[in-house]
Amino acid sequence: MLRPITFALTVAAAALVAGCGGDDSATVTRPTELTAAPPPGFPAMRIPADNAFTREKAELGRYLFYDRRLSGNETQSCGTCHRQRYAFTDGRARALGSTMQDHPRASMSLVNVGYTVTLTWANPSVRQLERQALVPMFGESPVELGLAGMESVMLDRLRADARYQTMFRAAFPGQSEPFTLDNVTKAIATFERAILSADSPYDRYQRGDRSAMSASAVRGMDLYFGERLECFHCHGGFNLTDAVITAATRIEETPFHNTGLYNLDGMGAYPAGNTGVHEITSNPADMGRFRAPTLRNIAVTAPYMHDGSIATLDGVLDHYAAGGRTIASGPNAGVGSASPLRSEFVRGFVLSPSEREDLLAFLRALTDQSLLTDPRFADPFGRE
Amino acid sequence: MTMGSVKTGLAILCAAALMQGCGDDSHMAMDAGEDHVHTDDVATDGGADAAVDAGSDVTSDAASDATATGTAVEIRFEAAVGTAPFSCTTTFPQMGTSRATWTPLDFRFYVHDVELVPATGAPVPVTLDQDGTWQYRNVALLDFENASGTCSNGTTATNAVVRGRVDAPAGTRFTGLRFKLGVPQALNHQNPAAAPSPLNLSTLFWAWQSGYKFARIDGRAGTNAVNIHIGSTGCSGDAMAGTVTCSEPNRAQYALTGFDPTTNVVVADLAALLATTDVSRDQGGAPGCMSGLTDPECATILPAFGIPVGSAPATQTFFRVR
Structure with missing residues (x-):
């Protein structure tokens, strides 16, 4: 079983060097002009009928x-x-x-x-x-x-x-x-x-190029898609977010989540003026609910969260590992993990130092340099 | 027959519900347009009552028929600050609870579903002239700023009159006026970038709620900005698919008595609107009132428009008849 696949990859790698691409290989020819055609592995995009892509x-x-x-x-x-x-x-x-x-x-x-x-x-x-x-x-x-x-x-x-x-x-x-x-x-x-964007090391790995990601990143990927960390529940699918729509979507989901980033009053309050969906609906249950952004290219989009309140990916992992951020003092003090509004998927986890490095390696493998x-x-x- | 009694029954129910401050879709029947329950208990010297339309689709074919016939009518409006006429080139003292001096920045609002109430009989809808500028279908923009003085972000054109026709014999004596604040639901969530006048003014876009500012009345008291932006809030759904619904439609509905279009005008009084608000300092939320239910300034400004906040009933003070 393994040998033919390896052979195919070798061919693909050769094709890559030559600058040409094949649909079924790990190589992809980048478009030379602007297009909304789906990249390999992506579904077709929904485009409004009154604004056709040209x-x-x-x-x-x-x-x-x-x-x-x-x-x-x-x-x-x-x-x-x-x-x-x-x-x-x-x-x-x-x-x-x-x-x-x-x-x-x-x-x-x-x-x-x-x-x-x-x-x-x-x-x-x-x-x-x-x-x-x-x-x-x-x-x-x-x-x-x-x-x-x-x-x-x-x-x-x-x-x-x-x-x-x-x-x-x-x-x-x-x-x-x-x-x-x-x-x-x-x-x-x-x-x-x-x-x-669909040409990160992770994408190339998905398309069959097993050399695209390091062993550490592959271990990190397994952690990311595992039930212990639950990252993929909100940051899953082809665009690494749960808030997607495609040409094939018939039943639209509009997910928003409270990650326990704040808990000002023990009831889950977020700082005034930045309360998420609650700001639109005035519904107390919508306090702190924000859309899960795509994690593609996440290593180059620091600082993080809706208000930029976490400087590094390491800090973001601390927040989720704790099952919600604790702010010890100041106007935003509170224990996020005790928020009654926190998403059920933010439960906290323990990462060994090497697991943390692996997870960070995977997150960095989501960057599409091109x-x-x-x-x-x-x-x-x-x-x- | 059955129809009439159903409508009246619903109207009374709605009126009762309104007093308890509910504003959800159960008020859809408010648009039945045949009830007199709001006006009968109000003095005829220009009293007014307000209700809140839940935002049902009220765009009737008649109201949008550009070739309507009937008797021409004009409903004249006037912007005032107490007894003084509104102007962009003066300031107004003694505003609100802190008796602050008001510097005007803007004064515009949309109205829709205008009806005249005859001395006898049911209210008759005013079919708006489709003038290509101020009126479109059943909605009209009233604009009292002229871009002069401190209203520098406004428009030089102004409009204080709603013009249309009523299906009533010439000489019919009218004694009341009904209208709603804002843009009707059927037009509120269309694409504003492609909308006709007067729905194409970007200062009245309210893109974050996928709709329009129904009223934009801005000013300053000292250095404190007071932006009064009334519109539907709590909106969700897909605007382009026409599925947007808003938990707080905020379309106040007015029933003014003692109004004869040949002799009376509707006065929109900013001093009355702000009478119970401290305009000299912002106590939280958006600067002024941008329709937020938890914004301290909205707690007094929304009710003055006739829009309940919480369970307290709202009695509008903004409009009066002169």
Whole structure:
């Protein structure tokens, strides 16, 4: 049994060196243009019927995504808080808006975001990228891009650019006036759907390249997918999150979880202004419930959690090993593991030092280096 | 016959339920539109009563028919601060419990499902003129800021009149007015980036709840920002699939008596709205009231709109007839 497989892998490795790929091998030919076609092992993406994917729209979206004219004071773009080198996060604990207003939350990764059922950290009603884009553009509490009341100004800025005259007409052919807010959000959403990542060592290992991960990372993978640690319950599946939607989804799940990160009052309270789904629903049972983000590229998206309150992956493991974080003193003091709202999958565990190293090795094996430098996703203005 | 009694029965039940402050889908029947229970116990010198519409789909075909016929009517509104007319180029003293000076920043709100109540007979819906600017289907935007003075983020255009037609004989004497605050459920969660005027103003987008700000009344007292953003909250579901529902629709429903459109105007009084609120300091939550049930400022501002918070009944104070 083993010998033919080994042989096939050898062939695949040879193919890799030669730069060509085969569907059934460990090698994958990276696309050369923006596409929403599913990477190997991924299901088809659900794409809104009124916003079909086109290369022209995605390319326009890339320019708009990185264009600072999409902020009121022209100091920020989407790409300011979603930087490619950090897997489309920003390296900050909490984001900073165009008017220097602090955001209560950390910027989320946009990797594989086209497969995400609910967008942002904790909002059950923001489901489409086209609609989500309106939050950073026009939101006022907090101000992000600061465009409220400036949609006409913004469109005029774009209209005045000869490059956009060409790109908008190519992306939205047949429209007499393609410079509309609707088209801006459609183009940005189309680009975002093309930000696909499926070429980490873990992916290559899954596709059959047994040399892609170290022995330590393989041991870490077994811990990750084991019932002792329960990581995979919320961070499982092809996108390492439970909050996915695909073209085949018929029954939509919108999971959110309280991980016991805070417990201010013994009843599970989170700090005011950052209470998760509760902020939307006012339902006490929704206190501290946030979406489980994908763990793809997690090693390059520090600091961690919805508020950036844990600096390192090691610290995150401490939080989950304790079954919830204990904060000894200060305004946020409390014992997270005693929270009555804590997810049943956050129960705590004991890791030996070597197991911890293995788990960290696996988490680092989730980084798709090519994503971080792929010119298809890069800032065309060369700033970010 | 049966229909009428069912509606009346439901309306009374709803009114009773309302006094206990419930606001869930059991109020769907509030839109029946045939009950007089709110108005009969209110003095006719411009008294008003408010109820909260649970957000059912009330967009009737009649109300959205651009080719409607009937008698033309105008419902005139006025923004005031106590006895003074609202203006973006002045400040207003003695506001709220701390008697603070108010610097205005914005004053806009949507209304929908406008009905006139004749001296005798059932209320008649006002079919809104489809003017392409201020009115769309059964919703109208009233806009009292003109981007001058301190209202720098506003729009120069203003609108203080709802225009439409009623299916009633010319000369019909009206004695009451009914309308609801905000954007109806059927329009509230559509794609605002592709919406027609007046639903395409980004300052009135409320993307985090997948809807609109029904009312945007902003100001400052000293350095304290007071942003009054009323809209549906507790929303979940898929906006593009049309399945969004909101636990707190926050569509206050008003029944003003003593209103004859030929002689009266509806006064939206900011001083009355803020009479029981301390505007000089924010006690928590969003700055001002962004419809949060646990926001201290909302505890007094939402009821002044006629939107109950918790179990306490709400008596609106914002609108009066003059």
